[in-house]
Amino acid sequence: MNAVIEVKHLTKDFKDVKAVNDLSFSVESGQVYGFLGQNGAGKSTTIRMLLTLIKPSSGDIEIFGMNLLKHRNEILRQVGAIIERPDLYKYLTALENLRIFAAMSGVKVSEKALMDQLAMVGLAERAHSKVKTYSQGMKQRLGIATALVHDPKLIILDEPTNGLDPQGIADIRNLILHLSKEMNKTLLISSHLLSEMELIADSMIIIDKGKKVVEGKVNELFDPAETVVELKTTDDAATYEKLQQSALKNMVQGKRNDCILLKLHRDEIPAVMKELVQMDIEVLSFYSKHSLEDYFLSLTAHPHVETLKN
Amino acid sequence: MWKLLKIELFKIFKRPRTYIAFGAVAAIVFLFQIGLKFDGKSYLDLILNNVSDSFEVSDDFKSRLLNGYFICFAILNILLIQMPLLVALIAGDSIAGEANMGTLRLSLTKPISRTDYMLVKFAASVIYTLILLLWLAVLALFGSMLIFGTNTLVVFRSEGIEMMNSFDVLWRYVAAFGYAAVALTTVSALAFLLSVFAENSIGPIIATMSIVIVLTILSEFNIPIYDKTVKPYLFTTHMVAWKGFFYVQADADNKTIDGTIQNLPAILRSMGILIAYIIGFVGTAIWIFKRKDILT
Numbered sequence: 001m002n003a004v005i006e007v008k009h010l011t012k013d014f015k016d017v018k019a020v021n022d023l024s025f026s027v028e029s030g031q032v033y034g035f036l037g038q039n040g041a042g043k044s045t046t047i048r049m050l051l052t053l054i055k056p057s058s059g060d061i062e063i064f065g066m067n068l069l070k071h072r073n074e075i076l077r078q079v080g081a082i083i084e085r086p087d088l089y090k091y092l093t094a095l096e097n098l099r100i101f102a103a104m105s106g107v108k109v110s111e112k113a114l115m116d117q118l119a120m121v122g123l124a125e126r127a128h129s130k131v132k133t134y135s136q137g138m139k140q141r142l143g144i145a146t147a148l149v150h151d152p153k154l155i156i157l158d159e160p161t162n163g164l165d166p167q168g169i170a171d172i173r174n175l176i177l178h179l180s181k182e183m184n185k186t187l188l189i190s191s192h193l194l195s196e197m198e199l200i201a202d203s204m205i206i207i208d209k210g211k212k213v214v215e216g217k218v219n220e221l222f223d224p225a226e227t228v229v230e231l232k233t234t235d236d237a238a239t240y241e242k243l244q245q246s247a248l249k250n251m252v253q254g255k256r257n258d259c260i261l262l263k264l265h266r267d268e269i270p271a272v273m274k275e276l277v278q279m280d281i282e283v284l285s286f287y288s289k290h291s292l293e294d295y296f297l298s299l300t301a302h303p304h305v306e307t308l309k310n
Numbered sequence: 311m312w313k314l315l316k317i318e319l320f321k322i323f324k325r326p327r328t329y330i331a332f333g334a335v336a337a338i339v340f341l342f343q344i345g346l347k348f349d350g351k352s353y354l355d356l357i358l359n360n361v362s363d364s365f366e367v368s369d370d371f372k373s374r375l376l377n378g379y380f381i382c383f384a385i386l387n388i389l390l391i392q393m394p395l396l397v398a399l400i401a402g403d404s405i406a407g408e409a410n411m412g413t414l415r416l417s418l419t420k421p422i423s424r425t426d427y428m429l430v431k432f433a434a435s436v437i438y439t440l441i442l443l444l445w446l447a448v449l450a451l452f453g454s455m456l457i458f459g460t461n462t463l464v465v466f467r468s469e470g471i472e473m474m475n476s477f478d479v480l481w482r483y484v485a486a487f488g489y490a491a492v493a494l495t496t497v498s499a500l501a502f503l504l505s506v507f508a509e510n511s512i513g514p515i516i517a518t519m520s521i522v523i524v525l526t527i528l529s530e531f532n533i534p535i536y537d538k539t540v541k542p543y544l545f546t547t548h549m550v551a552w553k554g555f556f557y558v559q560a561d562a563d564n565k566t567i568d569g570t571i572q573n574l575p576a577i578l579r580s581m582g583i584l585i586a587y588i589i590g591f592v593g594t595a596i597w598i599f600k601r602k603d604i605l606t
Contacts (some may be wrong), residue, residue, distance in 0.1 A: 048415075048603075048604065048605075051415075051418075051419040052418070052419070053418055053419065053603070053604040054603040054605070055601075055603060072421070072423075073422070073423065074421070075421075076419060076420060076421040077421040079419070081419045082416075083415050083419070084412075084415075085412055087411055087412025087413055087416065088416075089321065089411065089413060090411070091324060091325055091326070092321070096320075096324075100320075100321070101416070101420070103313055103314075103317055104314070104317065104417060104420040104422060105420055105421065106420075106421050146416070
């Protein structure tokens, strides 16, 4: 598959702060690519650099095989985006907003096509209502319609489910899957709803403090048989030392809050329990976590788990 | 570019706040015209009080004085000082308002260069300024001509009075409104430049007005040292040069010569300076905006 986005050694400095630090990743054609990281990890800065809103301090971005800065307009003609919030002209109607952004995208779209676009996001009946009368969910859907109005090949959505109710989230999820599977669009999506990402993303990257922590296909990164265990004992510091000297040392990921993190295969749990008893460790709790969210937290919650082996 | 300009104008004229300026101009002009319709004589007595020592003012002269041309001149004298605020309402909002609404980042992800985006934005605020001036011309000039009729235009100066025959006035107003358009575009360009730095439109509007007020006061300072060192370089000094179109050359018998302007080169020089300011403000705005990271 061809890489639609190729980011190489991207760095952005804001005075003393390194918002993005030597970041490299690639997004292949037809993929839904998840872009994960905690608040302030550098997701929005990276997305803004992909859309030429922010100039990189160093590094290269290629989209559709072309250098972004040299072929900006040619590339952006084929890109649709929402950044953070779908802010639109509140004093205009949905149809007027859509017409404006279609024209700005350099395409002539018929009124029927605009209405079809609004129908696709479930807003046809409110096409002539001013955006200021819209709910957050309706604004979000209209934002997606403006991102799609010129039929782009690449769609970049920054937190597309922000502020939506469960039904709204499900609608956006279905829309993303439709765009990917039925219309063969490439999507780069950042979200803090990791459970949602788990359902829609083919590949993903997790960044922390502007740096890549891990990148790969979701089914390879997140093996359902693998689990992260939160272990609480009567003396975590001593237990941590003991574990480092034991046969379990390869499982130890680090310490977080009041617990020790162990990464292991689900089949290994009984043996590990037995080993802990034999080591005379007094266990208070042994909590196995295995969602993508837990995996994400295990990677980004503390600086010392950045050394995690994958 | 034309398509983008149409979009910008559509956005400007779809906003209710755009019409505040048109309403304000209409209100001031109508109030002035109504006041003079019913009590024009007292207003004239007040003005003529200053010059009555120099020469005799007959009742016939007074009745001819209060005509549409004279009233338009009086309105322009008042309004062209206040107009910058109305112009700054739109120009100051052009970039900062988009940043505040959050639509700036969406617009800049479209395949439009930042230079084109800025030029279109500025062009739209210039067109708004021209339409506002046209509105003022219709109300103040043609409205006054309709209500008060036309006659000889008399302009009072500290050096004396200027008299222009009725047939020699209209073209002067066309020229004066043209000049006023350049003067107001200078203010528009300043507000536009300040708009690049802000994330809401209040800041640039207030900053523009503050700068215009401070520089206007400086332009009016009667301190000789400033006459050659500061005043010639202030754009506000040159904004009032539209009045020059109503200063007429006189022959040896001190009779005005129709179709003449006393000091056209001075007016053109002032206009050149204003145009240089416009280019400077807009050029700087584009230069900064092209390098700016959009973080809103």
